[in-house]
Amino acid sequence: MTASPVLSIRNLSLEFPLWGGALHALEDVTIEIAAGEIVGVVGESGCGKSVTAMAAMRLLPERAYRVTQGAIVMLGQDMLTAGEADLRALRGSGVAMIFQEPLTALNPTRRIGDLMVEVIRAHQPIGRSEAREKAIGLLDSMRIADAQAVMRRYPFELSGGMRQRIVIALAFANDPRLVIADEPTTALDVTVQRQVLTLLQARARDVGAAVLLITHDLGVVSEYADSVYVMYAGKVVESGPTDAVLTTPRHPYTRALLQAGPEAVAPKSPLAAIPGGLPDLREIIPGCRYAGRCGLATDICRGAAPPQSQAAAPGHTLSCWHAEGMSR
Template sequence: MAGTAQLALRGTHENGKLPVSDDIAHGTLGLSAAAPVLDISSLTLEFPIFKGVVKALNGVNLQVHQGEIVGLVGESGSGKSVTAMAILRLLQQDAFRVKAGSITVLGREVFALREPELLAMRGRDVAMIFQEPMTALNPTRKVGRQLVDVIRRHQSVSSAKALEQAERLLRDMYIGDPVDVLNRYPFELSGGMRQRIMIALAFSCNPSLLIADEPTTALDVTVQRQVLLLLREKARALGTAVLFITHDMAVVSQFCDRVYVMYAGSVVEQGPTASLIETPAHPYTHALLRGLPENALPRTELPAIPGHAPDLSALPEGCAFRDRCVFADEQCRQKPLLKPMPGVPKRAYACWHPRLIAGVDQGE
């Protein structure tokens, strides 16, 4: 295969999982006194439809600081990808309405940017890695041409210098023969190789913020691990803020410093990854963790969350998770607000009965 990978899985555990750093284990990375790179404040966004509106995001608050890897996790339809697209203003302009709130990147209000400012921000200040690299890369142009075009769009360098930089970027991705890969078309490369190229493209202009939207979903477990190692290594080296979007709590547990859990367009729980996984306070978080294969007994069926996610054009009264929750009662007909967890720094949840969840974890 072209450009055989030379990445050694340094520090991986014997069970094949990513190594968990002390920063992740103790939740000490990020959240500095400095202003966040990304600050989403009380964002409420909806899509008008013929029968009303789809309430895609409901009062979302989220921050990512320099050098921090933050997970945004939830089922399909929870609002993760809409959040990502809103940050870059990639949603169809006349198809949505911002009812309240704001998104600021490096202190600038995204929805107030003029088109030239927005185009300059994309790639230079904020980059994005999409789920399927085959559709993100132009199949009719060689990899080298695409890398050179991106570099020259945001940097005043010659084509020759941009090509040198492109080769160096691929070497940083542990691609053994970058010159060969630069002369290939995307369809000539494996999925893992294409995703490495997407990471190289994303970091080509040293962005302050990287949004990774399910970047490893289409890859097998071994290649997924390699890609995550590369992504984390590069982000740590450059101090890049990363918003990592996924449905997989197992990946979050090994890769992210902090995590926001989304359900039906709202953040229902947040906190340092290790703490949140050890003591989930929201029943939805608890259910996601119970569904992980490593948490199941051998030869037993994985527990599924009963019911289905609510229709975002007709959200239920009160807690959106109420109809799927075994702890729901009359109080849950009132919407719970996100509130700090007593005695646990940086944790917050939106649930009336967090002690019941804790009792399940403790076998009470």
């Protein structure tokens, strides 16, 4: 990768101050997204994937969190020190965000057409009719049949899949260089998910935008992301090119996650559930955060944070004391 990354999160540690302590939500998270790249961040609930995205966009409530270490640079802008005006400029044109529930992103009292024209004209010096043309073009690019009619509808009159396609169309309205999609298809049916993700991917490739795709679904990552970061309890445990990470996983957590699915065993036979639950993130955890549930855990795992090491494929890294043993 020669170009500078569109988003670079370096060694980010973040906590939420609580009454009498803090919730250590992220620790030493490093995520890098190059121009035009689709990067998946995958993990179960409580792993910190959404907090990472929200922190990168500075969308967390300002007084509710504390960055204790690290840096976030988005499109050359230092996000931790950016002022309100910088953020507004960035959110409007350079970066776009797609959330799980499209209804929250669409003002229920406005027609789709008016909404889109407004968003387009907020950042581009063009007239109303030209903006309308552009909006119709965007809807067409999302394979929305009869865009003219859809422009006259209200959000609640449309299906969830249609709404999410409109949100994606809007996300690309101002030629973003980075799109952050937080569980964009979790609320949708699989057939609709396929369509929405395929459109998102195609659109990003067309305009050369990078995508940060946050999901809990390893299958989605496998089919749509170029590279992947696997997170557990606020830490990135394994990362690298998607194929390498998902077909030759090296971290015990990634392996356990892949094996817990019903696809991994014969029908009706017991599934490989991961015993136990997340560690209490209010406590300081000196060792590996996965040690409490890991079959390979030894004293060193509980005593000190695991170092990062390289796997066989270029760019494939993991944080595990037993990285050597796991290559077999």
